[in-house]
Amino acid sequence: MSNLFINTSEWPFYIPIALSIFAVLMFALSKAWPRAWSILFGSTLLAVLAGTMVAAWAGLWLPANGASFGGEVDLLFNLILVLTTFFFILTEAILVWSLWNHKPPEGKSPSAIHGDHRLELAWTIVPALLLAGIAVVQMPTWARMKGAGNESWLSTRYEVGSDKADLLVCVHGRQWEWRVRYHDPTLPMPTRPLDWAAKAEPTDLHAVNEIHAYPGAKVRLLLRTHDVIHSFFVPQLRIKQDMLPGRTTPAWFIPTPADSSRENRWEIACAELCGGNHYRMRGQVVIHPDKSAFDAWYASSAGEQSRRKRSEKAVASAPKAS
Amino acid sequence: MSEHPTTGHHAPTGFLSKYVFSRDHKVIGIQFMFSAVIFLLLGGALALAVRLQVGYPEEALGILTKAFPFIGSRVPPEWGGRMSPEFYTMLFTMHATVMIFFVIIPWLTGAFGNYLIPLMIGAGDMAFPTLNMLSYWLMWPGFICIMASFFVDGGASGVGWTAYPTISSAATAHGELASPAARHAGAGHVLWLVSLLFVGVSSLMGSVNYITTVTHCRAPGLSLWRMPLTVWSLFITAILQSVALPPLTVALMMQLLDKTAGTNFFLPPGGLGFGNWSTGPGGGQPLLWQHLFWFYSHPAVYIMILPAMGMVSDVMVAFCRKPLFGYRPMVFSMAAIAGLGFIVWGHHMFQSGMDPRLGTGFMLATIMIALPSAVKTFNWLATLWGSKIYFSAAMLNALGFVSMFVIGGLSGIFMAATPVDVVFHDTYFIVAHIHYVLFLSSLFGIYAATYYWYPKMFGRHMSEGLGQLHFALTFILANCTFYPMHILGIGGHPRRYYDPTLYEFLQPFQPLNRFMTVSAVLLGLSQLIFLANFFGSLVFGRRASTNPWNANTLEWEAPSPPPHGNFENAPVVVRGPYEYAISGSTDHLTQTASGA
Numbered sequence: 007m008s009n010l011f012i013n014t015s016e017w018p019f020y021i022p023i024a025l026s027i028f029a030v031l032m033f034a035l036s037k038a039w040p041r042a043w044s045i046l047f048g049s050t051l052l053a054v055l056a057g058t059m060v061a062a063w064a065g066l067w068l069p070a071n072g073a074s075f076g077g078e079v080d081l082l083f084n085l086i087l088v089l090t091t092f093f094f095i096l097t098e099a100i101l102v103w104s105l106w107n108h109k110p111p112e113g114k115s116p117s118a119i120h121g122d123h124r125l126e127l128a129w130t131i132v133p134a135l136l137l138a139g140i141a142v143v144q145m146p147t148w149a150r151m152k153g154a155g156n157e158s159w160l161s162t163r164y165e166v167g168s169d170k171a172d173l174l175v176c177v178h179g180r181q182w183e184w185r186v187r188y189h190d191p192t193l194p195m196p197t198r199p200l201d202w203a204a205k206a207e208p209t210d211l212h213a214v215n216e217i218h219a220y221p222g223a224k225v226r227l228l229l230r231t232h233d234v235i236h237s238f239f240v241p242q243l244r245i246k247q248d249m250l251p252g253r254t255t256p257a258w259f260i261p262t263p264a265d266s267s268r269e270n271r272w273e274i275a276c277a278e279l280c281g282g283n284h285y286r287m288r289g290q291v292v293i294h295p296d297k298s299a300f301d302a303w304y305a306s307s308a309g310e311q312s313r314r315k316r317s318e319k320a321v322a323s324a325p326k327a328s
Numbered sequence: 329m330s331e332h333p334t335t336g337h338h339a340p341t342g343f344l345s346k347y348v349f350s351r352d353h354k355v356i357g358i359q360f361m362f363s364a365v366i367f368l369l370l371g372g373a374l375a376l377a378v379r380l381q382v383g384y385p386e387e388a389l390g391i392l393t394k395a396f397p398f399i400g401s402r403v404p405p406e407w408g409g410r411m412s413p414e415f416y417t418m419l420f421t422m423h424a425t426v427m428i429f430f431v432i433i434p435w436l437t438g439a440f441g442n443y444l445i446p447l448m449i450g451a452g453d454m455a456f457p458t459l460n461m462l463s464y465w466l467m468w469p470g471f472i473c474i475m476a477s478f479f480v481d482g483g484a485s486g487v488g489w490t491a492y493p494t495i496s497s498a499a500t501a502h503g504e505l506a507s508p509a510a511r512h513a514g515a516g517h518v519l520w521l522v523s524l525l526f527v528g529v530s531s532l533m534g535s536v537n538y539i540t541t542v543t544h545c546r547a548p549g550l551s552l553w554r555m556p557l558t559v560w561s562l563f564i565t566a567i568l569q570s571v572a573l574p575p576l577t578v579a580l581m582m583q584l585l586d587k588t589a590g591t592n593f594f595l596p597p598g599g600l601g602f603g604n605w606s607t608g609p610g611g612g613q614p615l616l617w618q619h620l621f622w623f624y625s626h627p628a629v630y631i632m633i634l635p636a637m638g639m640v641s642d643v644m645v646a647f648c649r650k651p652l653f654g655y656r657p658m659v660f661s662m663a664a665i666a667g668l669g670f671i672v673w674g675h676h677m678f679q680s681g682m683d684p685r686l687g688t689g690f691m692l693a694t695i696m697i698a699l700p701s702a703v704k705t706f707n708w709l710a711t712l713w714g715s716k717i718y719f720s721a722a723m724l725n726a727l728g729f730v731s732m733f734v735i736g737g738l739s740g741i742f743m744a745a746t747p748v749d750v751v752f753h754d755t756y757f758i759v760a761h762i763h764y765v766l767f768l769s770s771l772f773g774i775y776a777a778t779y780y781w782y783p784k785m786f787g788r789h790m791s792e793g794l795g796q797l798h799f800a801l802t803f804i805l806a807n808c809t810f811y812p813m814h815i816l817g818i819g820g821h822p823r824r825y826y827d828p829t830l831y832e833f834l835q836p837f838q839p840l841n842r843f844m845t846v847s848a849v850l851l852g853l854s855q856l857i858f859l860a861n862f863f864g865s866l867v868f869g870r871r872a873s874t875n876p877w878n879a880n881t882l883e884w885e886a887p888s889p890p891p892h893g894n895f896e897n898a899p900v901v902v903r904g905p906y907e908y909a910i911s912g913s914t915d916h917l918t919q920t921a922s923g924a
């Protein structure tokens with residue numbers, strides 16, 4: 007089989023085959039012993055539960071959080087996880103139990119019951135309250151993520167104004183890269199950031215596919231695109247925001263890496279289909295260990311940019327050698 | 329009702345008018361069913377190619393050409409031994425399109441809607457038989473366009489089944505179909521739009537017909553509150569379709585005009601730039617499409633589940649010999665799903681740039697829509713509780729539906745919660761969700777209904793043994809194929825990625841990707857059991873009696889298969905459909921039987 011390019015001796019290959027054999031066995035067994043169906047359902051559902059726990063334990067889970075609001079997001083995720091797991095176990099257990107007891111005790115027949123008002127009320131009202139509760143507890147975090155919470159440095163509700171941000175960064179998605187532009191952090195913030203996002207200033211620093219910041223920096227992002235919709239996604243920052251042609255969409259984050267003694271590099275992925283190379287819009291968020299490391303990086307990049315500009319100018323104005 | 333307009337028309341005699349251009353709802357239903365089965369094969373093949381690419385990004389093309397040598401000579405040399413990423417976008421776009429618009433919706437509403445509604449309400453045919461015939465034959469321009477799109481320059485559409493502008497709508501110049509935004513957004517995508525327009529109009533005609541038939545053609549005594557849940561569900565679905573399809577039709581027209589006639593509904597004022605070339609200024613809004621599309625497509629997901637819910641309920645009672653628990657709550661919750669379904673579309677747009685305040689409202693509505701789904705689940709479980717279960721192939725698929733719909737519904741809550749959806753939106757978590765509700769719920773519902781009503785439709789039984797074997801394999805392998813996608817999504821694995829191994833944070837997930845691919849191939853092979861059973865039983869199946877399952881509803885009073893006009897004597901209904909386990913000696917009472 008190796009000429010089929012597939013490694014046949016690893017678990018991803020032989021477990022599905024083993025499980026198919028298990029399915030056939032259960033089917034064969036069910037002829038003589040109908041409870042085999044209950045086993046088929048029960049074991050599959052248990053495997054789903056166990057598989058999830060193994061994955062979480064093996065680290066195949068939420069990427070390590072590195073954003074100031076990420077802790078809240080993860081808490082909300084865990085809250086929903088606990089509640090849904092409870093209802094999952096409850097309902098599936100009742101189902102599997104009914105299959106196990108697939109017929110009433112000897113001499114009895116099923117009762118001709120058509121319903122029960124009190125039960126209906128109970129299983130409408132209790133989930134209704136729980137669900138409404140789930141919805142309500144999301145709201146403060148959502149508002150905060152979108153800039154309408156208690157982040158005093160963000161100037162206006164849901165919109166972009168003159169924030170007291172440390173870094174103002176315009177990210178321009180295009181097929182297939184991220185063009186990054188920093189407002190010089192040593193200059194005062196622009197009073198009209200949307201105008202700045204639309205039109206570069208000579209003092210801006212330009213970069214491609216890399217966004218630099220430092221722990222605790224208040225970063226204001228202005229997201230743009232001029233071709234198709236892209237979506238700026240950094241799993242560790244718990245950020246995903248589409249970029250719409252014709253609009254500037256705001257976002258923000260404050261990086262809080264677990265270990266800030268070293269440089270953290272987190273991948274940026276595009277999360278909205280944007281053509282054949284959609285999967286190749288890979289960028290990186292680089293979190294320097296501290297502000298001084300960031301400042302050093304900024305100064306050297308800015309210096310390099312102006313040197314490059316000067317030499318380009320020199321080339322352009324040099325007399326043509328023809 | 330006695331003035332029913334169609335019981336009088338004569339049975340057709342010619343081959344063409346009997347089997348091809350038939351106005352008989354049963355023939356039309358079977359036509360829908362056969363086309364859906366054929367498209368299931370195509371959609372499945374596309375899915376396996378998608379899975380191969382994600383599981384084995386380097387080797388997929390090699391595996392395909394080894395397994396199917398005839399492909400080898402057709403691979404364009406410029407691909408350089410790997411599938412091209414553009415081709416991959418086409419594969420998943422067409423997979424979703426085929427499965428949603430050519431398999432699930434036509435099978436549920438076209439096939440079962442047509443076949444079952446008149447029979448289950450005791451009518452001789454639909455209210456408008458000619459409109460009914462037209463609704464099937466309008467599928468054909470759709471079939472032809474979608475198949476032709478594979479062969480035009482640039483290939484079939486590759487912009488996702490959601491076809492978001494501007495990648496889908498960007499146009500070069502009048503009359504030129506090639507797209508500046510993507511290779512697979514040219515002529516093939518124009519055909520995609522035209523195809524969906526036809527399919528939509530077809531569904532619209534069907535839904536008008538179903539609504540009228542249910543409101544006007546019911547047998548004497550069959551009050552609304554005596555209708556079986558199958559009829560209720562198809563009725564509610566038809567209402568959903570008739571309200572949701574016009575906006576989709578409008579949106580498709582708008583995109584078609586943007587592509588071909590130089591309008592700019594979706595082109596922003598500043599225009600677009602691709603490399604050094606730019607479109608002129610526009611005056612539209614890319615986000616407008618998303619609102620129009622989801623205003624249809626969210627109700628559409630319920631169009632794809634409600635009929636399955638109704639049919640599963642009827643299959644379940646027939647094989648557990650106990651009345652349905654909570655008939656009216658079941659109907660009310662379907663109505664609630666349908667109603668709420670119109671105010672939740674924004675949950676697909678939480679990260680789109682839509683005002684986040686709207687997101688808050690859509691979140692609340694979306695989370696509350698889980699409530700009627702929960703109520704239905706509890707009622708199904710109460711129906712099963714203390715019943716006498718016969719593990720037939722139909723029943724097993726119905727049980728599969730209930731157990732798996734729980735997972736699909738619960739995963740919906742994560743994504744409805746806006747902050748959590750920031751992580752999960754457009755990752756494999758969504759892909760897991762849609763397959764739990766569409767494959768492991770809708771398709772199990774379709775299988776259950778097919779095993780159950782096949783004897784009525786064709787006068788023969790499908791093989792029980794093959795059916796049960798098919799279920800055992802499908803149940804386990806579908807979970808292997810789709811459950812790990814939740815884990816990928818939690819890890820942040822974006823959907824629609826040609827090669828995830830480029831990303832460091834995704835590399836640990838690659839063994840799971842291979843696991844899902846191997847499972848998917850086995851799952852695909854297991855569906856051949858169903859196909860063999862389906863077609864083989866047409867010839868070799870055991871002959872069916874009039875009421876083989878001892879069920880109560882009206883279709884089981886007509887001969888198997890029913891003749892033109894359905895009933896020898898027009899049925900008169902005296903009770904509801906769920907009178908089972910009456911007393912020691914009476915097991916069940918049909919809707920027309922006198923007594924007790």
Ligand code: HEM
Pocket residue numbers: 490629630632633675676677694695697698701736737738740741743744745749752753754758761762765766770
């Ligand atoms: C308990 C009920 C449900 C809830 C709360 C729910 C919630 C959601 C949410 C919030 C999304 C958007 C996720 C995102 O893009 O970020 C979604 C996507 C989706 N849902 Fe559901 N859902 C439910 C039931 C269903 C059912 C019954 C179906 C179909 C039979 C369905 C089919 C889909 C599909 C096809 C998508 C993805 C569309 C796409 O982006 O390609 N859902 N659901």
Ligand SMILES: [Cu+2]
Pocket residue numbers: 179235236237276277278279280284287
């Ligand atoms: Cu992109």
Ligand SMILES: [Cu+2]
Pocket residue numbers: 625626629672673675676
């Ligand atoms: Cu939806």
